[in-house]
Amino acid sequence: MGRREETILATVVNGLHTSEVVHMRVLVVYYSRSGVTRKACEAIAASLSVAGHEAVTEELIDKTDREGMMGWLAGGRDATLKKPTAIGPVRAEVGAFDLVVIGTPVWAFTCAPAARAFCEQFAGQLQRVAFVATMGGSGDRGAYEAMERYCGKAPVATLTLIDKHIRSDDAERYAAKVEAFVQELMAEA
Numbered sequence: 001m002g003r004r005e006e007t008i009l010a011t012v013v014n015g016l017h018t019s020e021v022v023h024m025r026v027l028v029v030y031y032s033r034s035g036v037t038r039k040a041c042e043a044i045a046a047s048l049s050v051a052g053h054e055a056v057t058e059e060l061i062d063k064t065d066r067e068g069m070m071g072w073l074a075g076g077r078d079a080t081l082k083k084p085t086a087i088g089p090v091r092a093e094v095g096a097f098d099l100v101v102i103g104t105p106v107w108a109f110t111c112a113p114a115a116r117a118f119c120e121q122f123a124g125q126l127q128r129v130a131f132v133a134t135m136g137g138s139g140d141r142g143a144y145e146a147m148e149r150y151c152g153k154a155p156v157a158t159l160t161l162i163d164k165h166i167r168s169d170d171a172e173r174y175a176a177k178v179e180a181f182v183q184e185l186m187a188e189a
């Protein structure tokens, strides 16, 4: 069934007008080394669900050990050198989703190797994409440019979040930005 057939005609209860709400199937897929991107992406999916969309989350597993100081150093080096990495099997049927939101931490001013692996592996199956980047302070632009190249698709929307704002549940600089991003995704449907 296509997106148009899945359209739900929602009647506004006050009877003043009838509006058309497109029901989306959204896959929110992310890599997260230390939980920050996971928290943001799970919040995005929860917000989409509350708005009546089908939102499925999946965490990407980097088969390279990224733990500890050595993992941190090697991660930065691998991202800088664009060294490919292998990811664990992706359970979701990626091509069946209207929209795939891809979340990554910024590593060395680009996306994490696992996010790159996902983009390259599924480029041919992606319908529409949106990108989420979390970071300490800078490098989101490099991450988005790289992901667009790897996916072969421009994102319909992007969301940049700062790690400390996510960790502290900052109302203005985290929660409100997540809500605005979800609204943007729905407007693009």
Ligand SMILES: Cc1cc2nc3c(=O)[nH]c(=O)nc-3n(C[C@H](O)[C@H](O)[C@H](O)COP(=O)(O)O)c2cc1C
Residues within 6 Å of the ligand: 031, 032, 033, 034, 035, 036, 037, 038, 072, 073, 075, 076, 077, 104, 105, 106, 107, 108, 109, 110, 134, 135, 136, 137, 138, 139, 162, 163
């Ligand atoms: C290897 C490595 C490289 C990083 N490079 C950057 C960077 O270039 N710019 C930046 O602002 N933050 C950088 N960071 C910080 C992370 O992007 C940030 O803390 C992110 O929110 C962590 O997300 P996660 O908990 O989902 O892994 C780097 C972190 C790691 C581990």
